[in-house]
Amino acid sequence: MNSDAQSEIIVGIDLGTTNSLISIFKNNQTILINNSLNEYLTPSVIGLLKKEDQIIVGEPANSLEVTSPENCSRNFKRLMGLDYEINLAKKSFMAHELSSLVLKSLKEDAEEFFKHSIKRAVITVPAYFNDHQRQATKMAGELAGFKVERIINEPTAAALSYGFHEKEADKKIVVFDLGGGTFDVTVMEIFEGSLEIISTAGIHDLGGEDFTRGILSWVLKRNNMQFELEELRHPLRISRLRNECENVKKKLNEKNELEIRFPNEDGSFSDDTMKITKDIFQLISDNLIRKLDAPLNKVIRDSGILKEDIDDVILVGGATRMDCIKEYVETFFGKSALCELDPDKVVAFGAAIQGALISDDKDVEDMVMTDVCPHSLGISICKEWGNQLQDGYFLPVIHRGTTIPVSREETVYTLFDNQPSLLVEVFQGESRKTKGNLKLGDFSIDNLPLKKAGMEINVRFTYDLNGLLEIEVIVPETQKRKKVLIKNNVKGLSEKDMKDAILKLQKLKFYPRDHLPNRNLLLFAEKCLEEVPPLERTNLEEEIDIFEASMSANNEEFFNEAKKNILVKLSSLGFPYQQKPWDNNDS
Incomplete structure (x- = not known):
């Protein structure tokens, strides 16, 4: 090509x-x-x-x-x-x-x-x-x-x-x-x-991870344990239990009752199990499901379409x-x-x-x-209460739900006589006050004409399909204009941060792509090692050691024999590895 x-x-x-x-x-x-x-x-x-x-x-x-x-x-x-x-x-x-x-x-x-x-x-x-x-x-x-x-x-x-x-x-x-x-x-x-x-x-x-976490927390609570403490003290137990809960969550669609194996502190499994039913999972999930109500009602309300009119x-x-x-x-x-x-x-x-x-x-x-536009975009303004000015209020220029690309304009006014400059602070969100919204950036326009308070300033927002926001400030009195493309000011996302990240990531070595299937088999075998009966552990560990050595030995005959042996051993212990045609790559 x-x-x-x-x-x-x-x-x-x-x-x-x-x-x-x-x-x-x-x-x-x-x-x-x-x-x-x-x-x-x-x-x-x-x-x-x-x-x-x-x-x-x-x-x-x-x-x-x-x-x-x-x-x-x-x-x-x-x-x-x-x-x-x-x-x-x-x-x-x-x-x-x-x-x-x-x-x-x-x-x-x-x-x-x-x-x-x-x-x-x-x-x-x-x-x-x-x-x-x-x-x-x-x-x-x-x-x-x-x-x-x-x-x-x-x-x-x-x-x-x-x-x-x-x-x-x-x-x-x-x-x-x-x-x-x-x-x-x-x-x-x-x-x-x-x-x-x-x-x-x-x-x-x-998301789905929260439903898995719900089962995990339920299991720990039944064992008089707290997630945060267990994660800190016994991460292997939590890692293995999370995996167990994820599998159970997926299988509860087909089965009304399942057993959850409870890991030891070192991540190995004992004979301890507990039963979970579909009804229990429903109770565990109820609080999470109720959280869906608010966004669903909001999206229907914003659309102006009745639920019964949805096809x-x-x-x-x-x-x-x-x-x-x-x-x-x-x-x-x-x-x-x-x-x-x-x-x-x-x-x-x-x-x-x-x-x-x-x-x-x-x-x-x-x-x-x-x-x-998924969120409203606007600026910070002051409001007058009695004879006092209160800042920190949000004026939307582009409202959420507006079709994009779009360009919208709002008019604001200077606060003081002979005001020399104007600070434009840009926010994203729905809160009435800016402290409840996300600040995207700010800039100033200087050398304003020295006029009485209340001089008109036009602020135009232009938002495109790529999420780029351009702001133009126009002073009608002098036709002075200033255009600014809002760039992110968050730590980690500046141009310097980008260069630093490139250098950092370049130092990382990726495991060779064509060796990944065999690495996956090795990790599978190591995971199974923790579950086999003690009398079988030594024999399986020997096969794992030989297979790991064969992966870097540059000897195809040795590698193929070691791979065949570990697959046979795993299968005989009740842990058949789902070998696939593409798993026959060299080490």
Whole structure:
């Protein structure tokens, strides 16, 4: 493929809290790109192999976390845009730096698929992400080596995928998106290939992980333990128990009663178990489910559409597979919820379709999409109470739910006679006072004409599809103008921070991609070692030692024999490894 054709490829990425996916739109269809384990879902987990001082991403890191939780990190998407450092094996990272490692892994998967470099990407975010979180996501993409063509809302991506498959539809739909760590709900209209986002709402810290944590907390409470203390004192117990609770959560859809094994302090399992039923899980989850009421009522209210006028409710995100969620949604809307498109895949598919729209792919030329501003944007003003001025009030210039791209203007007035300058402070949010909103930045306009108080100043906000906010201040008295592009002022997201992060991440070594299947087998065997009967432990440990040695021995015959032996041993102990054709790579 020539370089021009290569440069036109825009991949779509669903950067999730729990799992991430990468997709491409090609020949009028969306295609998921598999990772080195030939799976389309890559767990959003980062691990550091201390012995080799190498980074691993995805399922191998997932396995490593069970035995070495201090060397792994997950759920960092929830910390995007925050001034918060995450410790990973005594190294410190910001959330966007860890996210960039996930994105880099996906980029390598795409380059293996296409056999050439991939540079351009569309990356999805929760609709209710604020500006700082969106900028952090964009920086993560850039750190991974992408030119980020668009940051697109997850429900919008899901709607694009739905709209592509329902081009002739004329419907009002709700996209209910409950992922691993965030919740979004969006109301939109589809008409002959055109998609119009009408309203959106959400919760940035509610997802499937919270339901897992609910089971975990219930188990600990039944054993007279507190999560925070146990996590600090016995991290191996918590890591193994979290894994156990996650598996139970998924299986409760099919079974009414299950047993949860309770780990010892060192993470090994004893004979201690406790029963959990579907009804108990419902009780555990009730408080979490009730949190969905407020954003659902808000999105319907903002849309101006009655619930009974909604034609379809689309479920998106792996957490919507829980029976309690599907039942809640169907009760709220009074109709069946649809899962015609795989909830895990639909956002990545939509991101790929957005990439095709950007690159003017003829197969999507009839599709048109409009999105909305998820949060109000405005400035800080003073209000007069009696003879006193009170500052810190919020004046929205662009209201939430406004179709973007958009340009809006508000007029403000000078406060004092001969006022020489004006400070413009920019905020995002819905609170009446600025202290309840997110500050995006500020700037001043100087050398104002010396006039009496009340001189008119016009402030224009222009907001585009990429979330870029341009502000123009106009002084009609002199026609003086000042334009400013609001750039993020959050720690970790400046140009200097970007350069520092690049240097830091360049020092990290990635575990070789083609060796990951065997590393995954090794981690699986180490995890099983903790569960085998004591009399069998020594024999299995010997096989593990031999297999680990064979991985670096550069002797194919030795490696193949060691691998065969460990697979046979695991199977004989009741832990069959799901070996796949692609697991036959050299060490």
